[in-house]
Amino acid sequence: MKKNFFKVISLALVLSMLVSNFAFATSGDVDPEIIAETSETAIQIESEGIVLLKNEDNFLPLSNKKVNIFGAGSVCPFFGGAGSGAITTDDPVTLYEAFEAEGIEYNSELRALYEKHCLSNELPKTDNTVINNLLQVLLAKNTLEEMNPKYLTDALLENAVKFSDTAIIVISRTSAEGTDHTVETLSLSDDEKAMVEKVTSAFENVVVLFNIGNVMEMGWINEYESIKAAAIIWIPGEFGMTAVPQMLDGKVNPSGKLTDTITYSIDDHPSSECFGSNKYNGGEHFVEYYEGIYIGYRYFETFAKEKVQYPFGYGLSYTRFEKEVVSTEFDSENITVEVKVTNTGDIAGKEVVQIYYSAPYTEGGIEKSAICLGGFAKTDMLDPGESETLTISFKTDDMASYDYKVNEAWVLEKGTYKIIVANDVRNHIADYDYEISETKIIKNDPVTGTEIENLFEDIYSGYEIMSRADVEGTYPELRELDKDDYLIDIDKTPDPIKDGEAPKMGVKYDKTITLQDVAEDESLWDAFLDQLTLDEMTMLVINGGYETHGVERLGIPHTMDNDGPSSVKGRNGLVYTDSGTAYPCATAIGCTWNVDLAYEMGEGAGKEAADMGTDTWYAPGANIHRNPRGGRNFEYFSEDPIVSGIMAAEIIKGANSQSLVTTIKHFALNDQESHRNGIFTWCDEQAMREIYLKAFEIPVKEAQPKGIMSAYNRIGTKWCGSSSALLKELLREEWGFEGFVVSDYSSNFTGSGYMSPVLAVYNGNDTILTGMWSLQALQHKAAVKLAYAKDPVGFGNALREACKNLCIMKIETKAFKNPEITYDSSLIGSLDTFDDWDFEFPYVFTFIRFVFNNILNVVIYAFRFIL
Template identity: 40%
Template sequence: MSGKLTKRRSRKIKMSEQLTRDRAERQARRLAIKQLPLAQKKEALVADKRAQKRARLNDKRVLKALPKAERNERKKEAKVYRKLKNRPRRLIIWSAVALVVVGVAIKIGPTAAHMYTIMSGKNVVINTETPAGEKARALGNKVSREIAAEGIVLMKNEADNLPLKDTRVNVFGTAAFNFRYGGGGSGGIDTSAAVNLFDGLKQADVSYNQELRQFYEALPEVKKAEATQNDSGMMQVVKSMISGNDEDEPAIAYLKEKVIKQAQAYSDNAVILLASSGVESSDMSQEQLQLTKNKRALIQTVAANFDNVTVVVNAGNALELGYLEEFPQIKSIVWVGTPGPYGTAALGDVLAGKVNPSGRLTDTYAYDAKSAPATENFGDYKYNNLKQSYVNYQEGIYIGYRYYETYYKDDEVGYHKAVQFPYGHGLSYTDFDWEIVDKQLTTDKITVEVAVTNTGKRAGKDVVQLYYSAPYTNGGLEKSAVVLGAFGKTKLLQPGEKQTLTLSYSTNDMASYDANKEEAYVLEAGDYQLKLAQNVHQSTLDFTYKVPKTKVIKTDAVTGTTIKNQFAASEADLTYLSRADWQGTYPSDKANNHRAPQFVLDELAKKPTDSKLPMPQFEQDNQLKLADLKGLAYDDPKWEQFLDQFTKEELIDYVVNGAYQTEAIDRLGVPSAMLLDGPAGLNSFFKKFKAASFPSENVLAATWNDQLGYAMGAAIGKEAKVYGVHGWYAPAVNLHRTSMGGRNFEYFSEDPVLSGKMGAAVIKGAQAQDIIVFMKHFAMNDQETNARSGLYVWANEQSIRELHLRPFEIAVKEGKTLGTMSSFSLINGKWTGGNAELLNQVLRDEWGFEGVVSSDAVFGFMHADDAVVSGNDLMLDTMSAPKNVKRIKAAYEADPSGTAIGLRTSVHNIMYALLQTYLIK
């Protein structure tokens, strides 16, 4: 009997917890619908009902397919759930009915319920609980821990404070009980099995003050933090919108003298966590990057009472850490980022000396985050003649280290007052010596072979960074004083061991884009200073490469396509920052014109007209199935015969209903394909399911190890294959334009080369498992504020090409990505998914991309009729699909040939990408 009671109690607890989560997510949905315009609100409610009906039918089918014992247990759980749900004391009567099936409840709302239906599958049910699934997750977890360990950056280590000589530590601060494993939103992770900080220390044989831990656990702030962990991505977003991203430390009065005395008796070592993490849909303010009054008081109190203090930076954004320099007792600073579920274990290993830190920073750490010129135009700017917002990228090419290294060139005093930790910085527990053993400096390529020797007493890995400085003419093409060209990382070298790294890049990569005179890349004549460096500011070995004659690069090296300006309209007659006149061109939002340009208004008012192109055929009986095209080139004539078989309605429905699962067309042998988020491991934005979780992308980038990027991609690809997933919405290769970006954790770096190389590695690893990888968000999706309402982005062509498109270009040319996700942004006055210059002229024609472009989640300004004629193939549309179907049909009436050809091209692109996957053998 006691066993039955225990099982009932367990069932009740499980269903109670599920009900609590469901209520919170439904309330979030209610809030979201409430904010919609009336017409969209009605559409959302209608879509709700339809989605609920589909989900109920699907649940019955899934339930029926379960083994009898499991089916009976699910029925019992559902019964308990209904009883709890219908109790009289319930404060809110929910309009939707939830059924508990396969361990999770259906999430109601057009987005969430539709997502659940997709996840359950019209024809496929994702089952992660198989031996193959367990094996794939085990591999992913292993890679996850490797990345976490190798991504840790030792920022400061005075007097060799680390690794710990006395492995007893006092852990101070409530942040230790709310460790940030990842960011929030679609890039979030499942933390249900994450190792907490204290267990991570214990696993590394680092002893912690248990009495101090118990003291903290009794604090109400700690109890509150622990109760909200492992929310779904949607709940993280909603909570951040309501109450911000982070909890502060309590007022220091809680830390009584007797607590301090007990801790001093235990050990002279103290560890303080500084925790902060971004969440999709909201950005950081400068205040959120600074240490609060209470955090400063905690640091001051701990430093006053302990001689050996280590600060752990557990944050997805570059924080302002200058305050830490006021305390000589703070001997060590360790950056862990948001390192995934095993980040605490990796941290413990680094503190104990079991792992030698080898990470390098992916951002410049400035004393004042607002000292970066890009911050002058970052935030909320609205038009007064249009219900949308805008942002000006007046900093031009000078973001991150490109600004600080150029502005403070030849001013070391000024530089060190501005920059606390330079880009690429990172320390080790051992020492390394570098020697150039060979240089091949040809017309086309720079190749340097560097022998790296471990001259210290501990095994460790080293990172070699190769930078170049191009000759600059005052008033000429804008050029950063220094730019990353290549990088390499050693294996684990034992003391005395040597390894030779080969670093190389094309000489064309050193060219600057000339949008005014040449409409081409220009490699100017002169001396190019190359340096092998510990970080962007600290070189070890220098040499010179001479370009005897200016080279104008008018065609793409891969495709041979003529290069020309594509984004002239995006410059918007703005003044852009120039090193020829820093003060006169420095960005300011004070003189912003809050009126949208007339050409933007004209673009919005534009109606489709008849293209009068040759009309394609429909509904032909050519006896072809999709599998018949397996292995054929994209331009094989048989594709036209296959596409002639579609009906107009099939083409429209296929491109519009592309959210997370493509539609099946049985008569043509087209199966449904499953497409999932996210950048830190397979997940759903709306609910949790069991999959390996990885560190955030900026932690992966901090490893400076593209082999680990490949391993992560391969592990996720193997999981996808086991689970029946065919496409992955990741990686995100946008830049850290400022330190305030809400999704900086989800993006690799402030530098396009590191971002592109790591992204390409992840793509290659995943696509080696025969899935589609959707690099995202193409392009210029660098702030969250107003992004989902349609954000007009204005920038000059040089910065667009050299910085913001560059990581995507690398991902296409080196990663061979089969998929791309367009962004929310509007460039050249047009939404990126309806932007033929971006998607067709640059992505496809210039770079040679062959594959499928999906939109990001569809909002009101994103129109399917614009997409299909501009190179965007699939609509990630969970709510407004019926409206987009109507829009395409209306466009077809006005321009039948242009719309029909656009639809065919989109379906061609999608089908071609699907044929490269394991979906069709």
């Protein structure tokens, strides 16, 4: 059955590609010297991202260089996730290869047994890289099928114990775009439990390695005396596995710290009450953020410390560090702490210093968690006895809370603030009081000066928000709701504007004004834009799927874009054949707490992209780990917006240095995968601004990216790409963003309604990531032209602004700065083929293809979990 299904799915994929007009030309391999450089960065990220959770009696580093390795993940671990965060590599460094390189001997009988098991459960492969890439996206699962424990016979275990008294258990999970985890998939399966029982009973010394993209339930590692050590090695990318045995034998001293809270039970997260599949009476899915600001450590450190197994910021080392506060300086502008870190142990290592604050809370007032991260820094490698002084500083106003009820502003309330120097959110070294004598209302953005006001009152749906004043009485409880009470004015097009002037189009000057002219003299913007015709403007805003259209006569380059956060990919969208280094997942990057490594990753991606001809990178991801079950948590950094925002900013700065445009994604509140296409998302404005938007605000202001990707979900009743409050009032006017906004992958075939180019353009989403260009081109073009005909003033000026935003982005690309670089665009989707057709026939033609592809998608997803 599997073979027949594989033939069907392969044929379907080929047909899908034929009707989708993807380009197949490649731009060559990345320079080996660049790969050598980026692979070293990847290994270093893994080295510093590994989090050592447990190390009883200093069992690690290993004294015995012979080990037995158990678990299906020992042979077929997850190197990446599925979807945009997937990686493509034919030759990743395997765990066994890494052990061999490090000189650690392993039990070959066990390896052979697990290889046989994994061979019977691996995904099908063809000789075609394109097909393999798509099969990985469509068919990958987020759990491994563990070998039946009956094969771990008494005789096999006896031989294994004779080989070595040390066993390593590998537990593997990945995650996938489009689907979330369940509590069950983030717990041990029955076969895994049985395997753990057998191994822990047979061996005196057991080490557990978690090859995971999401934190999972781990309470069981404390239930067995023989489990001496445990570490999270994450999903390590193409080269990261190299660092794992080096960590085990001490060549690498682990310095990773958790960027998530690990609880004994995932259900203890208050967000679990409304996460995943919740449906209105009458249809349509929704999610309500009942917990408000109280997610992750903000909840557990305020209300439920006893439910935490490993706190936020936690991570062990093989050495010891002494921390001494050298100086503090607190004033109305900045909170600054200098901390001297000394390695008092016997092994060289790195250490992180974390600074938290605790703001004064008034019962019934603005909600505040008991503690919040303010800043952090990491030392260089310190030899035994060596010291380094770190300076950590953040703005005093960063301790303000958003008051959406009274002031519609950030409020820094008077009272005593505790500034806490810490090893993690719970293990404090020193704390200091800072007194603020008068309440400060911050009514204007400190960067742009724009007046701050509530922008998202319409996306709070009236539910009771968790409150510190009465946590039991306000603890989340899923509501039963009627669709008709909430879903009003969905996907509504604005009324035409009667007053004002339509923009000029197609103006011809004696001398053409090019984009290069504008780059050298910004006063020429208006005259430059006047030259664009309606057809040219239309193509610019609708042809944004893995590329953005160009206008050669005006010097506007055609640019090439691709995913994703784990590795920059070459041209040709989903069917890319070139790829840069596959890095460890974003959570591992976050757990390094090393901003220099994040910068190096972005810089390396920029160099690789230049070799592959990629101008725009759909990365990094800045969404929040609202719940451990989030299907794309591995693409994001943390449950905390400060870590998330700072890491995203550094990656962007690195990419900027190489003229690689980034699009931070997915803006905003796209914190689950279940029903993400159009799910109605409701959140109070305090939680939005302090948690979910903050992770985007930091990189927008600190790194000045030229791209943002809007999200699939709706905020309230408006698709993110049609929310002017999000994309205009907040992003551009309040934060000062300059660049383009691209939608997420779109399968809108009609050109109207949800994810339509018309709604997008009206509301500040500048182009559509058209996923199936030849299926969408005619309808999108017709929709844009019809919108202009109906509203030449309102829509016409919005269209002009979108084109300007796209050009602002293009000025920063290699395609613009190095126009001598060319590419084969012969297979890039174009409307030219259809320009002379009568529109009625193409509508029928496209409808047939629309039906075919929807049937295809149903078939693919119905069988997704068969293999």
